[in-house]
Amino acid sequence: MNYILSRNDIPKVLEMWSKTHQVFAPQKYSNFSAFLPYEGKAEQLCLEYPHNTRYPPKALFLPQSEELLSYTKDGQASEPALDAKPKLIFGIHACDTRAMTLLDTVFDAKDYQDPFWKARRESTAIITLGCDEPCSTCFCTTVEGGPFNRQGADIIMTDIGESFHLEALTPKGENLCKDLPYASAAEDRKVSNVQEKATSDMPKAFDTEGLKTALDANFDSSYWEEVQRSCLGCGVCTFLCPTCFCFDIADEAARSKRYRNWDTCMFSVYSREASGHNPRPSRKERTRQRLMHKYSYWVDQIGKIGCTGCGRCVRYCPVGLDIRAMLREAGKLPVEVIHA
Amino acid sequence: MTDLEMKLKAEAKRLLDEHLVDVFIGFRKENAPLHPQPAFFTNSDQLDDFVYNNLCQNNLAKFLTRYPHETKIGMIVRGCENRSVNHLIVERQHPRENIIMIGVPCTGIYDWRKITQRCGEEISDVELSPGKITVKTSKNQFEFESKELLHVSCARCSQPNPISADLVIGEPVEPKDPARAKRQVETFGGMTAKARYEWFTHESERCIRCYACREACPMCYCAECFVDHGAPRWTESMVSKAGMQTWHIIRAFHQTGRCVDCGACERACPMDIRMTYITEKLNTDMENEYQFICGMDDKTQPPFAAFTMDDKTRFVA
């Protein structure tokens, strides 16, 4: 069903949801916005910000540092309790919501389930806020998504001016909307206009047709030598990326705890082996890995591109390396390649 | 293309065509708004998208240490980059004779974060004219005086002119407002210990340990950074208070007498974390206690790295 949430009612409704859920919403954090627990401060909400939060909301399910177990000197180990309290994420964009469904294929796969991830996913409802004005650095429609993509959402929300239109997509979503007024036919029509306009306004950033073939054929191309020159090898593009999930496990003896920390293929220590050998010895191999993983290996593994086009890596790379431009170039590489 | 850009490009072309350099390090046109890219030209036909403007935010000296000593490097240097190169020569990271510095008196770098704070993160286009900048978003257009947007390091820059470049293009500029540096150090130093700690905590707690600050800094070229060291482990691996604070303090301490206050670390940070308030304190101490300013020549060791037989303290021996 479709419902209406008037702008003025947002604090009241968030308050209501807070009684049964821990509510997370995009709020002012330093100079930008982040998903933070909602504590009744409606003036802190950033629903009008025409872009994603800087720090990716994947952290709500896969915290950057997470305790896996604690141990004692006499060999006892215990795992922390799973986080199963009901949570609600309000106002997360479609690309970030979709990212969770991609990450499900990693952390909730047939042969391996991560209990921490699963517990959080199962106990969380997601209200997606579609983007009526996608940014120039976003490219979700290029990579199988869209500003109003519904994958992973319990409710999809559309800004129709004085109010938000909420379409409940799952029983979880319906349940959340039960106290809201229904949307009128006129309001429903406004929604399709907004959604269609936003989607059709977005130009294709690059061609995905044949891209994987070009990437695979050019694994040894000197192109990667070009790409790596300005790359700093920092963690910005991958840590901020909503679909990057690599982690490292570290024992913190002083705390008698084992942690899982985000890690990134852009760091040289990431692939360095105990012997000191590094199979990805230079930035050439590392920059290649980031693009190959998202645009080739994900496709091999699950038949989907592992990038949702959120644009974070484009906006925040300190040297202005733009994944769209890299892929445009890579797509032009000859498929019959003479190995460099 | 501005007159300055044209002259710089012509010079890069000459150096490459006459085989005086193997690579010329400059910038090229951005793909993403606000971020011209460091560029490494090895042939003059690659110079088509050469740019140089106040949005060129990286310290190009960063890339010097990536090349073998034999490589003849040509590069653009602003005041801070010139001093960085000098200091890297002191630290024997590249021989002076294999570097050709094309100096540019610097009018300051615009801090992209100041732009996004004022205009929102959705910037579609930027137009630069002398002293002025016009920023376009999908809905609005903003105009700023350049001085409003200068990065803090640039606003307090005392050495905007190249000091030992092989060739300088453009007229020398006045130093900005170096008193600001002193004021900031005094303000921070004048706080109570508790207030200082709160400030430090507020800044460091946003850290995501992406190390973009390290990777953007010309002086951070260690093959293995202390944070990456496994045995012994110098700091907690997590984004815990201890882990983040240790990172921030030790990173700054490793810059003692080595920092040129270019601000590249801050501009690289995706979390808008201020860092130069610590390094500026160290720089001021170096200047006051040891009369040392990093990179003013390419010979003098920074006090904490220098060793003499008549050292007053017997710390090392």
Ligand code: SF4
């Ligand atoms: S953010 Fe940019 S500089 Fe940093 S690793 Fe990614 S591509 Fe390289």
Ligand code: SF4
């Ligand atoms: S690769 Fe870049 S654009 Fe794609 S999902 Fe990750 S951060 Fe977003």
Ligand code: SF4
């Ligand atoms: S610490 Fe920061 S300001 Fe100092 S030289 Fe390094 S990048 Fe520049």
Ligand code: SF4
């Ligand atoms: S760039 Fe910023 S977030 Fe990244 S490690 Fe440095 S201070 Fe932390």
